Amino acid sequence: MERSFFRASRGEPRRIVMRIVFCLAVALTSVSALAEPLPRTILFLDEDTPIYPWFRQMSEAFYATIKTETANPPFVFIESLGIDAYAAPDYFNILRSHFREKYRDKAIGVIVTDASRELAFTLRLRNELWPGTPVVLAGIQERRAARLSLPSNVTGFTFRHQLQDIVATADALIPGLKRVVLAGSRIERGGWRQDFLDDVPDVRGRFEVIDLTGLSMAELRQRLGELPGDSAVTYVGFSTDVTGERYLPNEASQLIAEAANRPTFVDSETFIGKGSVGGLVVSPGGIGRVAARFALRILDGENASDIPITNSEEILRPVFDWRQLQHWGISEDRLPVGSDVRFRSPTAWEQYRWQIMLISAALLLQSLLIAGLFYEHRRRRQAEVQASRRMAELAHMNRSAAIGQMSASIVHEINQPLAAIVMNAGTGLRWLAKDTPNVEKAAHALKNIVGNGNRASQVVQTLRAMFKKEISNRTLVDINDAIRAVLTLLRIELEEHEVVTKATLKEGLPHVMADRVQLQQVIFNLVTNAIEAMSSIGADSRTLRLRSEEIESGECIVAIEDSGPGIEPETLKRIFEPFFTSKSKGMGMGLSICRSIIEAHGGRLWVAGNTPRGAVFEFALPVATHSVRDQV
Amino acid sequence: MPREPLIAVIDDDESFRVALAEALSSLGYGARAFASAEEFFADHETEPYDCVITDIHMPGMSGFDLKRRLLARNCGLPVIMTTADAEPDLEAKAAAIGAVCLLRKPFEADAMTDCLERALKV
Numbered sequence: 098m099e100r101s102f103f104r105a106s107r108g109e110p111r112r113i114v115m116r117i118v119f120c121l122a123v124a125l126t127s128v129s130a131l132a133e134p135l136p137r138t139i140l141f142l143d144e145d146t147p148i149y150p151w152f153r154q155m156s157e158a159f160y161a162t163i164k165t166e167t168a169n170p171p172f173v174f175i176e177s178l179g180i181d182a183y184a185a186p187d188y189f190n191i192l193r194s195h196f197r198e199k200y201r202d203k204a205i206g207v208i209v210t211d212a213s214r215e216l217a218f219t220l221r222l223r224n225e226l227w228p229g230t231p232v233v234l235a236g237i238q239e240r241r242a243a244r245l246s247l248p249s250n251v252t253g254f255t256f257r258h259q260l261q262d263i264v265a266t267a268d269a270l271i272p273g274l275k276r277v278v279l280a281g282s283r284i285e286r287g288g289w290r291q292d293f294l295d296d297v298p299d300v301r302g303r304f305e306v307i308d309l310t311g312l313s314m315a316e317l318r319q320r321l322g323e324l325p326g327d328s329a330v331t332y333v334g335f336s337t338d339v340t341g342e343r344y345l346p347n348e349a350s351q352l353i354a355e356a357a358n359r360p361t362f363v364d365s366e367t368f369i370g371k372g373s374v375g376g377l378v379v380s381p382g383g384i385g386r387v388a389a390r391f392a393l394r395i396l397d398g399e400n401a402s403d404i405p406i407t408n409s410e411e412i413l414r415p416v417f418d419w420r421q422l423q424h425w426g427i428s429e430d431r432l433p434v435g436s437d438v439r440f441r442s443p444t445a446w447e448q449y450r451w452q453i454m455l456i457s458a459a460l461l462l463q464s465l466l467i468a469g470l471f472y473e474h475r476r477r478r479q480a481e482v483q484a485s486r487r488m489a490e491l492a493h494m495n496r497s498a499a500i501g502q503m504s505a506s507i508v509h510e511i512n513q514p515l516a517a518i519v520m521n522a523g524t525g526l527r528w529l530a531k532d533t534p535n536v537e538k539a540a541h542a543l544k545n546i547v548g549n550g551n552r553a554s555q556v557v558q559t560l561r562a563m564f565k566k567e568i569s570n571r572t573l574v575d576i577n578d579a580i581r582a583v584l585t586l587l588r589i590e591l592e593e594h595e596v597v598t599k600a601t602l603k604e605g606l607p608h609v610m611a612d613r614v615q616l617q618q619v620i621f622n623l624v625t626n627a628i629e630a631m632s633s634i635g636a637d638s639r640t641l642r643l644r645s646e647e648i649e650s651g652e653c654i655v656a657i658e659d660s661g662p663g664i665e666p667e668t669l670k671r672i673f674e675p676f677f678t679s680k681s682k683g684m685g686m687g688l689s690i691c692r693s694i695i696e697a698h699g700g701r702l703w704v705a706g707n708t709p710r711g712a713v714f715e716f717a718l719p720v721a722t723h724s725v726r727d728q729v
Numbered sequence: 730m731p732r733e734p735l736i737a738v739i740d741d742d743e744s745f746r747v748a749l750a751e752a753l754s755s756l757g758y759g760a761r762a763f764a765s766a767e768e769f770f771a772d773h774e775t776e777p778y779d780c781v782i783t784d785i786h787m788p789g790m791s792g793f794d795l796k797r798r799l800l801a802r803n804c805g806l807p808v809i810m811t812t813a814d815a816e817p818d819l820e821a822k823a824a825a826i827g828a829v830c831l832l833r834k835p836f837e838a839d840a841m842t843d844c845l846e847r848a849l850k851v
Contacts, residue, residue, distance in 0.1 A: 512835060521748045523755075523838040552744065
């Protein structure tokens, strides 16, 4: 759109020649052109070179409209005049002879031109080559159009183009705007934005204007990086800077917008997406569309002279760059109604809605599953702990109850004959001590004593025999299994007492012939004693060591070692005696019964070590012989 | 001379029952032995006992049951209890029901006579 790529100066002599040719051409063709219907062809003349996005956007919209808005689309020729680019002195003549040859056999129905600054050049070309052919002027700035006096058969449409529109947009979007920065090359008379010069005083009346036009690009960029917080940049076009460096307007707009530390506002749709926020911009696409409709009206029979030049609302549109709005933190609520917001990056939700929903659902399901599993696991663990604790309690109770019951019955059974003995002895003594001793009655009492004494010894013998009676329950038992069963039973108790258990169980230990329940009772008892023995020492040094092995004598040995304070020497002497106890609670039957059980199995139970750190109880049981195994 | 006090001895253990009855006899008491509380009650109405020495734990009626039945009949016959059990709180139980003494087996005759004297004084 920036039309001042090269400033051409065309010579006067050329024009005189052209006028003569023009007059001849008019004389030859104008009469016939009025009489016949127009050929359905359009010649689109672009002043510039096709390098500018402006032309591309305009011609695309033009084509699209031609194609869609008529049943019989005319043929469109497009020519880029490149008036700025080819600044040769006789350029007009070159172009004219070129087109004359090129269009010798082509009848043109209507000429469309985006003529804005070089209108005279374009109209001369038309007058000399296609005299009388109607012309549509596609998009002229209002104020420029007002200054033109157009020949007949030329129509067109205008758009508003003023600096105030850019500033007003900036003012609407930026709260507290105080300063307006003009950024670009110097605005010159004859240029596309020449009328902005007339607008500056008005803007100055409402804002402080920082004029940064006419600097080198480097300096401009540097100054743009140091702008105050209450300012906004208005880009007024940049072609050639003071050092002679040339820029395409597009790339210049990007360089400027990127350097600025404040938002940049622009006046052309072609700058959208190049770093500026946007603005109320002139749309080349809009121009293309309106121009196509004008051309079609004329081809369909309307006289160009009858169509007045009017302002087209379709050309000036509020267009913004979403990314820049985000960058500068400008809320979309501030944008004018009907704004076209471009480059909106779809939110992750918009882009991957289904994936997100699926993944969320999967995650939710998974979380629920995990939560469920956790809950189940916790419940199971609690149940396990409870069950284990109950088992241990039960085992304890059984043991205590069994021992208690046995002790009670032993006490009763021994006490009865003892009581009789004591009573009889007293009676005997009394009969003998009488004034007339009754020897007969005394002897009777003594006989009773003998009977009761025998009865007491009978009780003891029965007690011994009790453990031997269990022989029918004996099976081949893996001692390691028995140890593990007891440890499982006491796991919670061991944990609660913070006892570290270290079991060194010999693999492949030969089986023993034993009553499994009694054997486990012995181990249970010894381990429980070990736990109790360690309750008086620090929790960090409570270690229970269990060891099983086979020795050469054909016995299996089990050692249970604690890290408690050890056994008092006085206690050690009597530890296996029935009813001997060093504990406040207990009958003192535990170890005695343990020894009885082990001895009933043909084994031995002893204290193997009693260092200051802990006691070691060991028992040995004979390995089952082959003959025994065969019997089982 | 007043008649000698008559003591009922009740114990399911025969050897002790016999030993106790003979000891009482040697001490100058009249004694009659019963193998159970039920047997004693069968005889109780016809004989004027002065005191009962009964074992606590017996098959059938216990020493406590015996004392309770006596109380139920409004009979103030003093009761001395004996036991071979090691159960710790029997003294309190016996005292609560109104027994004069609880004698734990084995005991010597002196302990028994002390109890008897207290029982017969009442």
